[in-house]
Amino acid sequence: MPVVSHHSAALFACLIVTLCVSTASAAEPVDVVFNAKHDGTVQRYVVILPDDFDVEKPQSVLIALHGHGSDRWQFVKDGRGECKAARDAASKHKLIFVSPDYRAKTSWMGPAAEADVVQIIEELKAKCRVNKVIVSGGSMGGTAALTFAALHPDLVDGVVSMNGTANLVEYDQFQGAIAASFGGTKAEKPDEYKKRSAELHLDRLTMPVACTTGGKDRAVPPDSVLRMAEALKAKERPVKLIHRPEGGHSTNYADATEAFEFVVAEVVKAK
Template sequence: RVVLVDGGSDPAVSAISPAWAADDELVYVADPHGWWNPFRCTDPLGECRIRLLHPAEAEFAAPPWTFESSLSPLDEEHVVARWTQHGRWSVGSIRLVNGETEEWMAGLEPTSEVAVGEGVVAFVGANSTSPAVLAELALAEGRVRVLRASAPELLEEDYVSVAEAVDWPTAGGTDFAHGFFYAPANPRVSAPEDARPPVLVLVHGGPTSATSAGFSPFIQFWTTRGFGVLDVNYRGSTGYGREYREALRGAWGVADIEDVASGVAELARRGLVDGDRAFIRGGSAGGYTVLRALTTTDAFAAGTSRYGIADLALLAGDTHKFESRYTERLVGPYPEAADTYRERSPLFHLEGLTAPVLLLQGEEDRVVPPNQAVEMAEAIRARGGEVELVMYPGEGHGFRTAAAAKDALGRELDFYQRALAAGDQK
C-alpha cells in the first residue's frame, strides 16, 4: 500500500529519504516547517502516526537527485543520520523514542552516505586540513580507524588555509548569502603589511547544489599562491532550509550574480581582500554565473568559465534528458519565457563585458555542448574583447584525464597572473 506522509495538501513540502527502522517503523525526512528534518511514522501500514523526531534549523538530507540515503537503521532504538548546519556536515545517531541526537567524530565531515554494519559505521569524510579518508567507527569502543586515505598528506600545517564561514546581506537586504573564505597561506611568502590579497570567487555547479568546508587540494592550490578564496553558496544552494533553497526559482542569472558580487564587496569592506583584484571561476552552471557576472557587473577583473552556458535557450534545447526540464524551474517555461531566456543569456549582452575571459571546454560534452563556448568566443572577438578558448579532445562535462586537468589549472593560473600584471600597470 501507499503510505502518505508528505504533509497533506501543501505542494511546497517534500518528503524524501525513507528508511525502515526497528519494528517496521518508517523514518523519513520532510520540510513542512521549512527545514529537512527527520520524522517517524509508527504503524505505517495502519494509521501512520507521524511525529517530528528532531526539530532543528538543519537539513538532514542531501537533495534527492544525488541518490543518497541520509537515514539508516542502526538498532532497535536508533537510526544513523547525516545533517548539515551552517554549511557543515555531521554524522551521528538519532534516538527514536525522543529524537535526541549524538554526533560522532566531530570535525570529520561526511562526504558520502553512511554504510552501517554490525557494530560499525563507515563513510568517506574530510576534515579541514587533510585529504578525504574512508573511515570506520566501532560504536561500542568509540574507536575510529582510517581504512584508506584518498591521498597522502599534501601540505604542512603552515601551508593549509582553513575555511571560515562567512555570511553577508543579499542585494535586496532581506536575506543573507553564505560561503567559506580561505585566506592565503604560505609561510615562505610575505606581503607588505597594508596590502590585501587578490580574491578568487568559486561558483559551484548545479546550480542547486552546494559547497562544503572539507579540505580541498584545489582551493589550497590557490591559497598557497597568494589568492584569497571565497567559495560561495549563493541563494538556491541546498543546506540552508527550504526558503533559501527555493530562492533561485525563476531567479537564476539574477540572485546568484548579486550574491557573488556582494560577497566580494563584503570581504573588501572587512579588509580581507582587494576588491579591485577579484576574479571568478566556475564550471557548468557555475560557468554560466561567471559569464553572467562578467557581462552584467564590474565586480571582477577577469573570469574563467569551464564548460559554462552562454545561451540559455540552447541549453533548454540541447542538454541531456536528466536535466531537460531544469531551466523551466530556474528561468521559466520555454518558449513562453523566451524573452527572459534571451535577457539572461550572456551571449547577447556583451556590451557590458570589459574583463578578459578564459573558456575551457571538453569537445565531447553532452550536458553543455561545445557550441556554447565556440559561439561565445566568436562573439567576444567580434566585439574586440579579450578571450581565450581552449578545447580538450576526448573530454566531456568535466576534465577526467590528469593531462587535461593539469593543463587547465596551469592555464587558469597564468591567466590570472597576467590579469594582475596588467592591473598593476594601469
C-alpha cells in the same frame, strides 16, 4: 571548520578583522553565514585567506562557483581537477578564495544568486583592500561565471569558465531548475534568459576570459562557448580557449591550471 555569522556591517567587519590578525585562520576554510539583502534569507559562503594575508595590503579575490547539485564546499573540498586547480591558483597567487552557495544546488545564477554574489563582493571590498576579482566555476558554475561577468563587468576583472554554456536561450537541459531560478520558463521570461546569456552580450566581456570545453560533452554542449570565444578573439579581447574534441563534461587539472594561470597573469598585467 569555523562557522561565523554576521547580521550587520559591524559584525562582518569583526569577522574580517579576526581572520586578518589570526595566523591560525590563514589557509583554513571559514563558513560564513549572512543575511541576504535580496530577500532577507540566511545564505552562506566559504572564505579561505592566503597564508600571509595582510589587511593593510591590496588583495585580489578568486570566487569559485559550484556545479549543479553541489554547494559551496565543492571547490573547497573536492579533489577533481578543476576544483584542485582553483584552490592551488588561489594559494599560489595569494588570492582570497571565496566559494558561495549562491542559492545552492540548482542556482544557475538567477536574480537571487546574482544579488548574493554582488553583496559578497561589495562587503569584501568594504572591509578589505580588494582591487581585483576573478570569477570562476565549473559546469553550472562555469555558466554562472560567464553570466555574472556579463551582468556586472564593473565588478569582474577576469573569468575562468570550465564546461559551461554561454547561451541559456538555446540550452535545453535542467530546464526545471533554471526556470525556478529565473522565475519562469523561456516562454514566460524570454528576456531573463537573454539577459543571462553571455554570448549575447559580448560588448560587456572586456575582461580576460578563459574557457575549457569538451567536444563530447552532452550535459553542457560546448557550441555556444566556442562561438563566444571566437567572437571575442575577433574583437581582440584577451581570451584563452582550451577545447578537447574528445573530452567530456570535465576539465583535467592541467587544463584547469592553464586556464587560471592565463587569467591571473592577464589580470596582474592589467594592474
